[in-house]
Amino acid sequence: MPLVRPFAALRPASGRAQEVIAPPYDVLNTEEARALAEGRPWTFLHISKPEIDLPRGTDPYAPEVYAKAAENLRRMLDAGVLKQDAAPAYYAYRLIMGEHVQTGIVAAASVADYDTNRIRKHEFTRPDKEDDRVRQVEALNAQTGPVLLAYPHAPEVDAILAAASQNAADADATSETGVRHTLWQITEAASVARLTALFDAMPALYIADGHHRSAAASRVCAARKAANPAHTGDESYNYFLAVIFPDHQMKILDYNRVIKDLNGLSEDEFLKRVAESFTIEPADGPVSPAQPREFGLYLNGRWRKLHVHPSLVPADPVARLDVSLLQNHLISPILGIDDPRRDKRIDFVGGIRGLAELEKRVDSGEMAVAFSLHPTHMEHLMAVADANQVMPPKSTWFEPKLADGMASHLLD
Structure with missing residues (x-):
């Protein structure tokens, strides 16, 4: 199984990204999300924070919340606001915040490599937050919150992504905080194969943000593998949604x-x-x-x-x-x-x-x-992860943040 592989993303339909993209689910509380979603029927907050569509005071971990997320996803699919690409692809993803620019790749990352610590962690997770993400994935049959990863020095990967970003963008939107999010599909067979090979040659990837999302993906994979007598390892549940940036481009604030x-x-x-x-x-x-x-x-x-x-x-x-x-x-x-x-x-x-x-x-x-x-430096984070140790709480604040809704990973 490769470390990363292409996948057919569920994405905003052409011209709809500005209506769809939303802040990550865990940077807003319910009332902030409710206010931001006011008058915006297609914001991804209706999927990532679905309690906003239920009566005030609803427990955000109640079963009806996850059911509402699934209902809202179906509504956006039926309306043609979200569409799945016809074939697997990689995606170049660029974030621009002021003068800062970083360009990475959207890919499906191997759960097996996460389980064996080739995709390396630096934080403890909380069982209740893992449970929440597991229920969300199971309700949607999709991973909608990307895990932010870093890859070590790989100039050829950087060059392929830079070349892809010279083409016309497949999605381009600016968040309410002024961060620009731009996406390009990479479908050319040679580039896809080369990216897969280059990542396979890497000793490790590093989780920057998304420990609970990756842990949840591992739990979902284990459960589905156990329930599937015909398991091959090729099923989509063996991978999780990731956006992977070069370590030297990532920005950590104090x-x-x-x-x-x-x-x-x-x-x-x-x-x-x-x-x-x-x-x-x-x-x-x-x-x-x-x-x-x-x-x-x-x-x-x-x-x-x-x-x-x-x-x-x-x-x-x-x-x-x-x-x-x-x-x-x-x-x-x-x-x-x-x-x-x-x-x-x-x-x-x-x-x-x-x-x-x-x-x-x-x-x-x-x-x-x-x-x-x-600010903590990326090399310090990577040294902790390489030593199989854990960072103290609140050690890193990554900016800019990824957007929810730009690309999601549907499961089998």
Whole structure:
């Protein structure tokens, strides 16, 4: 079985992509999705967040929600808004956010290679979120949320995708956040075969975002394989929907921290404790750390720049991450937050919101202190995955986001 293979995507009909594409299902809550879908009968939110079409207060994990998703998918198919391509293909997919451009490939990725860790993970998953994705896939008989993957250095793949993107686009739409999404079909037999071979030669792919979606695909595959006495391994359930970008083009933003209190310490006591593990410098304005091991600290209306003592940086790929250094040498020992996954005293602010959001959260009195971090690098993520380890929570914030609805993978 190949690492990736082409597939006949379910896509917006010609000229309908702008009406269809929607933010990923997990970046909006129900009310945000309801507001965004107002007056938009064909937005993919009716499939990815179908509770918006049911009475307010409906449990988003109730059986009728998944049934509504299937009903809405049939409605969009019957109306001709969505259509399946006639034959398997790869698809070049370009994202443009401001000056940032990244071009990848839409493909069906091997569940078997996910199960054997050739498609590598870096996060734990939650069973309840896996269950949700399994029920969604089973209700639709389709994977509609793509897994975001990265491939290591492969100039020939980059070149094939760049050449494909010189043709007339098959879909072109701009999201409500201003991100442009463009898709090109790749059907030429030699290019398809070469892409398959080039990916087969890669030692690994890396999950950037979509751990629950890939885990759900593995569970669906295992269940369907067990129920199919004629299983061959060629069935579509042996693959999952993926968009794969070159690692060097992917953009990770900072993922910052805000804390409710100083754990009973005065400002002077707190800073004295911080100085045991970090150098502290005054700053004239907001601190956007320019390099690893550098942090911004916002407290009582003042910014300071922190540098962790070099002797505290270990060789371990997880422990040397900036998020780990801040957690292990400040947030846990000084502020008393040992479990950032569950402790309600800490919150996380994606870098897309800017440093002004950190100031706002502290100045309002909601939070006592904020920390800005340098973004995690792709090579750091890949090193953690290669070591079969797990990143700390809220280590990466990928932008731009993929769009739901641009391409879906129908199952047998």
